Amino acid sequence: MKVELRINGVSRSADIEPRKTLLDVLRENFLLNGTHAGCEHGVCGACTVLVDGEPVRSCLMFAVQADGYEITTIEGLAPAPGELSVIQAAFCETHGLQCGYCTPGMILSAHALLQRNVTPTREDIVEAISGNICRCTGYGQIVEAVQFAADRLRLANTPRPAGPAGKSVAEAK
């Protein structure tokens, strides 16, 4: 069955079995390996992608159902090769990951939250990532990463008093 998918701003077409999940099509047909298979029944969130900006489990969605929607995978977040988005950089800075397997899904869930709310409370953040399981971190540093990214997004382009040279926002706080 022919499908026309818009992935990370680029139109891609494929001839696929109707039973094939969006997850398998992203990985196998388009070699977008950043989307990971975890539980394969919709409870772990490792396969999260954004469909029209909303987090969706790609293991529970057939690729043919995604026809015509705007799909964002983790590969679509970095602004340029080798350059991290604010949220991606925040995860590195606060050590919001260890093995990295849940991380793409976690970052996409956080991205969806911060797209609509750059002043999230701790509860907002916890709610936004509540569909993503992480076995390494214990979540504390992930919540910190999202909070840190929100601060940066909010404070970007805001004039600040001169501080000690070479300090990041996190250190200056």
Added chain:
Amino acid sequence: MSADPATFRFVSTNRRVREDRRFVAGRGHYVADVALEGMLHVAVLPSQHPAARILSIDASEALAMPGVHYVLTGEELAAATDPLMNGLDTPNVRRHPLAVGQTRYAGEWVVAVVADSRAQAEDAAEKVVVDYEPLPFVINAEEALKPDSPPVHPAHGSNVLLDRTFVWGEVEKHFAESPRHLSFRVTWGRSSTVPIETFGVVASWDPWRDMLDVWASIQMPKYPDQIARALRIPANGVRVHQDVDVGGSYGVKRGIKQTVLVAHLARRLGRPVRLIEDRLDNMGGGDAHGPDRIRSRLQR
């Protein structure tokens, strides 16, 4: 000795993890991301019985399915490989990647199907007909110790694999001198660490160099040695690629039986073979971690 913390290079300093950059960008290199030319895919068929004799296996319908290359049984695999190491002096307790003759737990892998895609292998696994004769089973550790309990490994003669007393210090003397004695019983249910990434392995055999190449979600010492031993090849005939990121393990990823299984298939079929456990494979027949445990301290 004291030192000014400010002079430490690593302790209490802001440092970034080298691999984080690629992980947050979705550019990790996990085992499911390894793709080799001509690679085939494996699906396993688990036992539905806690204990059963395997009377016959009919794979004719499965072999006729589209994309199917091979159906491997425990008999064939056991003839071509040595039992997996279990670390005990129990020569009649033989552990194999696929059940041989009988199954010993629900979920134990009985047959492996190889196809061009995992989906085709799963479709064909459904068509494999295994004729079982259910056997008595035991699911409680204390029941298993009773003499009339069904033997899990009949050739071994009992369900006790190890009976040892570990003594530190003068135990009897200290108990005798102790003014108070506590009596308690603690039980742990079966448990396991559950990484978000299941275990997976890709193996490729080079018959011109007698070399097995392995990519796996592994971080275990002695992994190549145990594979080599089971496959009856020299230890330096196994090359484990260390550029594979591991999506969590927490101690559970041993992967010996899975690797022996795909390595045999790669050698037999002359093509790279991969097995990525799905969650059901992983929970039912993969490397579970903690068994039932019972600990009692009885009144003296």
